[in-house]
Amino acid sequence: MPFIEVNGKQIETDEDGFIVNLEDWNEDVALALAKTEQVEELTEDHWKVVNYLKDYYKEYGIAPMVRKVVKQTGFSLKEIYELFPTGPAKGACKIAGLPKPTGCV
Amino acid sequence: MTEKKRPLLDELKKGKWPSFVNEMEKSAAKKPVVNTLMDLVERSYEEKRVHWKHGGIVGVRGYGGGVIGRYCDLPEEYPDVAEFHTIRVNQPSGWFYTSDAIRTLCDVWEKHGSGLTNMHGATGDAILLGTTTDHLQDCFNDLSDNGFDLGGSGSNLRTPSACCGPARCEYACFDTLDLCHHLTNEYQDELHRPMWPYKFKIKISGCPNDCTSSIARADLSIIGTWRDNIQVNQEAVKEYVNNGFDVKEEVLAHCPCNCITFDEEKKELSIDDENCTRCMHCISAMPKALRVGKEKGATLLLGGKATIVQSAFLSWVIKPFIKLDKEDGYQELHDILERIWDWWDENAKVRERVGELIYRKGMGEFLKATGLEPVPQMVHHPRANPYFFWYPEDFAAEKEASEAGKEVAGSEVSE
Numbered sequence: 053m054p055f056i057e058v059n060g061k062q063i064e065t066d067e068d069g070f071i072v073n074l075e076d077w078n079e080d081v082a083l084a085l086a087k088t089e090q091v092e093e094l095t096e097d098h099w100k101v102v103n104y105l106k107d108y109y110k111e112y113g114i115a116p117m118v119r120k121v122v123k124q125t126g127f128s129l130k131e132i133y134e135l136f137p138t139g140p141a142k143g144a145c146k147i148a149g150l151p152k153p154t155g156c157v
Numbered sequence: 158m159t160e161k162k163r164p165l166l167d168e169l170k171k172g173k174w175p176s177f178v179n180e181m182e183k184s185a186a187k188k189p190v191v192n193t194l195m196d197l198v199e200r201s202y203e204e205k206r207v208h209w210k211h212g213g214i215v216g217v218r219g220y221g222g223g224v225i226g227r228y229c230d231l232p233e234e235y236p237d238v239a240e241f242h243t244i245r246v247n248q249p250s251g252w253f254y255t256s257d258a259i260r261t262l263c264d265v266w267e268k269h270g271s272g273l274t275n276m277h278g279a280t281g282d283a284i285l286l287g288t289t290t291d292h293l294q295d296c297f298n299d300l301s302d303n304g305f306d307l308g309g310s311g312s313n314l315r316t317p318s319a320c321c322g323p324a325r326c327e328y329a330c331f332d333t334l335d336l337c338h339h340l341t342n343e344y345q346d347e348l349h350r351p352m353w354p355y356k357f358k359i360k361i362s363g364c365p366n367d368c369t370s371s372i373a374r375a376d377l378s379i380i381g382t383w384r385d386n387i388q389v390n391q392e393a394v395k396e397y398v399n400n401g402f403d404v405k406e407e408v409l410a411h412c413p414c415n416c417i418t419f420d421e422e423k424k425e426l427s428i429d430d431e432n433c434t435r436c437m438h439c440i441s442a443m444p445k446a447l448r449v450g451k452e453k454g455a456t457l458l459l460g461g462k463a464t465i466v467q468s469a470f471l472s473w474v475i476k477p478f479i480k481l482d483k484e485d486g487y488q489e490l491h492d493i494l495e496r497i498w499d500w501w502d503e504n505a506k507v508r509e510r511v512g513e514l515i516y517r518k519g520m521g522e523f524l525k526a527t528g529l530e531p532v533p534q535m536v537h538h539p540r541a542n543p544y545f546f547w548y549p550e551d552f553a554a555e556k557e558a559s560e561a562g563k564e565v566a567g568s569e570v571s572e
């Protein structure tokens with residue numbers, strides 16, 4: 053199984069780099085995941101999105117729709133892509149430790 | 158690599174038709190990975206199961222779609238195809254390429270991927286099959302440097318596609334190629350950055366022959382039509398008849414509206430255009446004698462899709478006639494489209510196509526929300542779906558008016 057290393061600890065991920073066990077998530081893990089998604093540091097704005105995703109997931113057990121993210125965080129889709137260049141589903145959800153969104157192609 | 162026998166794939170080389178197996182064998186001479194892929198396909202045929210895992214998320218910078226992650230579920234046995242991602246490349250309008258462009262596309266793909274392509278996928282994109290995560294960004298950069306862009310995937314606007322239209326076809330009622338190019342450029346955000354409940358496809362056909370099968374394969378089908386009369390050239394009709402063409406059998410008998418008559422003595426056709434549904438049959442049968450009308454535009458239909466949550470739907474009419482005006486940037490179409498998206502995005506559940514949402518909420522609510530007029534053309538069969546609605550406020554207004562002793566326009570039909 054692939055993994056990322058954070059503070060000397062190996063954290064299991066799937067082949068797309070999403071963490072497998074949500075209990076493994078902490079802020080350092082988030083930062084390490086961010087680096088794999090072309091986000092060099094996590095600013096307040098990043099945390100706003102990440103925390104929103106985490107809270108939503110905790111409450112409903114799924115990732116929110118992008119429209120919700122845009123409405124609730126107040127960032128436009130463009131701003132979200134500026135914060136997370138690989139997009140809300142791949143970038144932001146991964147950093148927030150959410151399981152991989154199962155999109156249909 | 159040892160040459161394995163692949164009897165099931167070999168079956169697909171038989172017959173006089175082109176065979177993807179032949180093509181893959183040719184590619185394998187250059188790209189050994191293709192051999193591995195064929196072994197895996199053979200195994201899938203033997204076991205009658207697919208060996209790709211469902212759903213992977215990979216991508217390139219700034220894009221939420223366009224690349225589809227594919228992972229083999231037997232990576233140890235087939236390491237060459239453990240990662241075998243698909244890239245969708247936005248095809249040009251009407252699929253017109255120069256041979257140079259195709260060569261460039263193939264060169265980029267041989268450099269970064271398996272070299273295998275699927276020209277084209279159901280949505281219309283040029284599909285590049287099989288590369289690894291490491292190559293994605295570089296491949297995208299090379300494509301982009303050569304003027305290509307990714308197509309759509311995931312919950313976004315899928316790459317719009319159009320028939321060849323006026324470039325090659327006299328039936329075209331508007332410039333399908335221009336419209337397709339225009340929509341693609343206008344909706345770059347919707348195309349590359351998924352934000353909707355699910356996918357949305359647009360297909361554009363220049364006339365009711367519907368060569369892109371838009372009615373069955375697109376959420377929004379834009380199909381060329383006309384609103385005046387079919388143009389009849391009686392001289393040419395006579396010529397058909399004199400050459401032994403059986404007008405009654407070939408044309409009249411197949412007119413779904415029974416609205417053509419033929420004067421055998423004068424050898425003249427006449428069409429009752431009021432009752433013609435513009436199915437295009439007669440024109441396609443006698444192209445030299447009949448032409449589409451002069452006042453041309455398109456019909457908009459909504460809701461087509463393959464079976465997923467609900468069964469397959471064909472698109473149905475939401476706007477019988479719309480002028481597609483290049484000069485004003487297709488403003489009317491944009492307005493309608495954006496109202497539809499707003500309503501759908503606001504109301505749909507995850508993975509609910511717009512057609513399914515209308516099915517769930519009712520056509521009345523859809524029409525009200527989008528401000529489209531209920532018109533008879535929306536009715537599938539007579540007496541099937543009279544899309545005529547009264548809202549509480551209509552009754553209130555009527556009551557008020559009658560109390561005031563006034564007549565409300567239309568109140569006589571509201572019983």
Ligand code: SF4
Nearest residue numbers: 320326329363364368
């Ligand atoms: S849909 Fe009509 S206009 Fe387009 S290629 Fe087919 S016949 Fe021609």
Ligand code: SF4
Nearest residue numbers: 412433434436437439
């Ligand atoms: S277009 Fe179709 S419906 Fe109209 S006259 Fe011709 S065959 Fe009949």
